Amino acid sequence: MTNQQNVAVLDVKSRGLRSLLPPSSLPAAKSFSPTDLKMLLKKRFETEKGGAKINAWVDSMRASSPTRVRSTDSTDDKSSWIVQHPSALSMFEQIMAASKGKRIVMFLDYDGTLSPIVEDPDRAFMSGEMRAAVRDVARYFPTAIVTGRCRDKVYSFVKLSGLYYAGSHGMDIRGPSKCCKYKKGNNNGVLFQPASEFLPMIDEVYKALVEKTRSIGGAKVENNKFCVSVHFRCVDEKSWAALAEQVRSVLNQYPKLKLTQGRKVLEIRPTIKWDKGRALEFLLEALGYANSDDVLPIYIGDDRTDEDAFKVLRDRGQGFGILVSKEPKETNASYSLQEPSEVKEFLRRLVDWKKYSQGGAAP
Numbered sequence: 001m002t003n004q005q006n007v008a009v010l011d012v013k014s015r016g017l018r019s020l021l022p023p024s025s026l027p028a029a030k031s032f033s034p035t036d037l038k039m040l041l042k043k044r045f046e047t048e049k050g051g052a053k054i055n056a057w058v059d060s061m062r063a064s065s066p067t068r069v070r071s072t073d074s075t076d077d078k079s080s081w082i083v084q085h086p087s088a089l090s091m092f093e094q095i096m097a098a099s100k101g102k103r104i105v106m107f108l109d110y111d112g113t114l115s116p117i118v119e120d121p122d123r124a125f126m127s128g129e130m131r132a133a134v135r136d137v138a139r140y141f142p143t144a145i146v147t148g149r150c151r152d153k154v155y156s157f158v159k160l161s162g163l164y165y166a167g168s169h170g171m172d173i174r175g176p177s178k179c180c181k182y183k184k185g186n187n188n189g190v191l192f193q194p195a196s197e198f199l200p201m202i203d204e205v206y207k208a209l210v211e212k213t214r215s216i217g218g219a220k221v222e223n224n225k226f227c228v229s230v231h232f233r234c235v236d237e238k239s240w241a242a243l244a245e246q247v248r249s250v251l252n253q254y255p256k257l258k259l260t261q262g263r264k265v266l267e268i269r270p271t272i273k274w275d276k277g278r279a280l281e282f283l284l285e286a287l288g289y290a291n292s293d294d295v296l297p298i299y300i301g302d303d304r305t306d307e308d309a310f311k312v313l314r315d316r317g318q319g320f321g322i323l324v325s326k327e328p329k330e331t332n333a334s335y336s337l338q339e340p341s342e343v344k345e346f347l348r349r350l351v352d353w354k355k356y357s358q359g360g361a362a363p
């Protein structure tokens with residue numbers, strides 16, 4: 001090909017590529033080679049893809065968690081939802097009947113389940129009455145707190161020994177001093193930490209997120225040890241896209257981390273296949289109930305991340321998930337409770353039932 005022919009081919013290619021780019025996206029008064037145009041196209045495609053992703057993030061940030069059932073007639077929806085997910089208090093006798101001959105094991109989420117949702121995550125305290133109810137339940141039934149929080153942090157709220165604690169969405173499991181088959185040697189009670197190799201990365205990401213979100217009023221980054229939470233409960237909705245963009249810019253640097261969402265919170269965690277559902281299975285196995293029909297696990301939680309545990313129970317056809325929610329929501333739970341005060345009531349009834357109906361002495 002002659003030089004002239006080469007230039008002609010390039011010109012045709014350039015015109016073809018140029019037509020894919022709106023004039024506004026091209027820097028002014030410059031001629032572009034096909035390579036330049038390809039790079040500009042790639043950049044534009046990535047920007048558009050990124051923009052679409054941010055819009056999707058913001059949409060799902062708007063939705064509460066777990067996703068609310070869409071409604072045209074909210075009264076009808078609410079009553080049909082409550083038929084499908086009746087109150088665990090009104091169904092208490094039936095739940096207890098299902099436990100006949102089985103060992104109840106209790107799994108309790110923390111935020112929104114044992115403590116009411118508050119603006120400042122550092123002040124999500126549990127009431128003394130709730131603590132007493134959990135302590136009493138744990139005297140009669142193996143009990144685990146399963147939370148997205150850092151394990152030490154949740155312990156500082158619950159302050160009860162004698163329980164299992166699964167922090168960082170189940171990626172940090174510790175047992176009570178007297179516990180199960182996994183407890184060997186001097187591991188300080190730690191039973192399982194499937195994401196320990198991610199510790200330095202999570203620390204790095206936490207620092208980057210603190211830096212990147214500094215200018216966004218109300219944003220709060222929380223280091224949950226094996227995962228990080230970026231709270232937007234106190235961020236003006238107008239700044240949600242900016243916040244999502246900052247989080248995305250950090251997350252893009254870490255392909256081994258993924259994003260999930262909770263109640264007004266973006267959660268960054270390792271891509272490993274581990275969640276609250278897997279933690280529940282691990283704990284049942286640790287307690288000796290891996291393949292047993294003699295167990296009735298009850299999991300109470302309010303958030304999207306608790307759905308993994310509800311699903312495990314549904315798939316096993318064993319035990320019950322109880323969703324804490326005032327609103328109809330898509331869920332794999334079988335029953336519902338409206339708020340933490342009803343959770344407390346349920347726990348108290350469980351203890352009374354064990355004490356009086358069954359004549360159960362505390363172990």
Ligand SMILES: O=P(O)(O)OC[C@H]1O[C@H](O[C@H]2O[C@H](CO)[C@@H](O)[C@H](O)[C@H]2O)[C@H](O)[C@@H](O)[C@@H]1O
Pocket residue numbers: 109110111112116117118119120121124146147148149222224229231233262263264265267303305
């Ligand atoms: O699994 P959980 O125990 O439910 O933990 C999930 C997240 O809970 C906390 O955030 C939530 O509660 C805060 C205090 O009420 C509230 O301000 C926030 O909007 C909620 O998302 C916790 O701070 C997060 O780190 C957990 O991931």
